[in-house]
Amino acid sequence: MEVRTRLFGDIAIEDDKIIRFVNGLVGFPTMKDFALIHDGDAEGGKGIQWLQSMQDGEFALPVVNPLDILEAYDPIVEDELLAPLGELSPDDMLVLVTITVPEDITKMTINLKGPIVINAANCKACQVIAENDGLDVKFPVYDILKARKAGE
Amino acid sequence: MLALSRKKGEALVINNDIEITVLEVKGEQVKLGITAPKDVPVYRKEVYVQIQESTKEAVATASLDALKQLF
Numbered sequence: 001m002e003v004r005t006r007l008f009g010d011i012a013i014e015d016d017k018i019i020r021f022v023n024g025l026v027g028f029p030t031m032k033d034f035a036l037i038h039d040g041d042a043e044g045g046k047g048i049q050w051l052q053s054m055q056d057g058e059f060a061l062p063v064v065n066p067l068d069i070l071e072a073y074d075p076i077v078e079d080e081l082l083a084p085l086g087e088l089s090p091d092d093m094l095v096l097v098t099i100t101v102p103e104d105i106t107k108m109t110i111n112l113k114g115p116i117v118i119n120a121a122n123c124k125a126c127q128v129i130a131e132n133d134g135l136d137v138k139f140p141v142y143d144i145l146k147a148r149k150a151g152e
Numbered sequence: 153m154l155a156l157s158r159k160k161g162e163a164l165v166i167n168n169d170i171e172i173t174v175l176e177v178k179g180e181q182v183k184l185g186i187t188a189p190k191d192v193p194v195y196r197k198e199v200y201v202q203i204q205e206s207t208k209e210a211v212a213t214a215s216l217d218a219l220k221q222l223f
Binding site: 028 | 190195201
């Protein structure tokens with residue numbers, strides 16, 4: 001599958017590498033096919049990745065591994081909501097959260113309430129809404145990232 | 153929009169497999185019971201909209217170069 005993207009130019013992704021959101025994203029039911037793109041120059045595989053829509057070149061969603069930022073992050077989700085992912089072994093489960101970066105980057109946030117779960121074994125994915133009380137849709141992360149960077 | 157009046161204890165059936173029952177009416181608040189297949193997500197709309205908006209904002213992300221310095 002090929003797509004002309006705003007951020008990455010023309011990309012071609014093998015069909016078996018396409019991440020399929022069986023029910024689309026929350027609020028975007030038709031957004032189903034994505035490629036997970038690693039930011040080329042990030043060292044050690046950490047950092048921002050992108051979920052690039054294969055249907056809309058303009059639609060790319062920056063995502064991070066929440067555990068890189070909040071070690072204790074543990075969203076509670078009904079097993080049945082993960083049923084679209086097929087058989088899911090913990091080793092194949094990849095959890096990502098979207099990161100929103102406004103002009104003023106000190107106001108950047110991650111969405112802890114609506115994590116994205118990917119089954120790496122079959123590339124099926126879904127976005128779910130965690131049941132935990134107190135998980136923030138706009139959790140501020142600038143200070144955490146800055147402190148971490150300073151400590152490296 | 154289809155508008156139907158229901159009393160406490162009465163229900164609606166949607167599409168053969170979803171049932172919504174009025175459990176309690178207290179002042180302005182209505183408590184609903186929802187029986188649906190377990191793979192049908194049911195969300196409070198305000199949370200759903202918050203997540204949808206947050207995704208829109210993430211797609212509109214700006215100042216990526218500054219961001220890279222933090223990762």
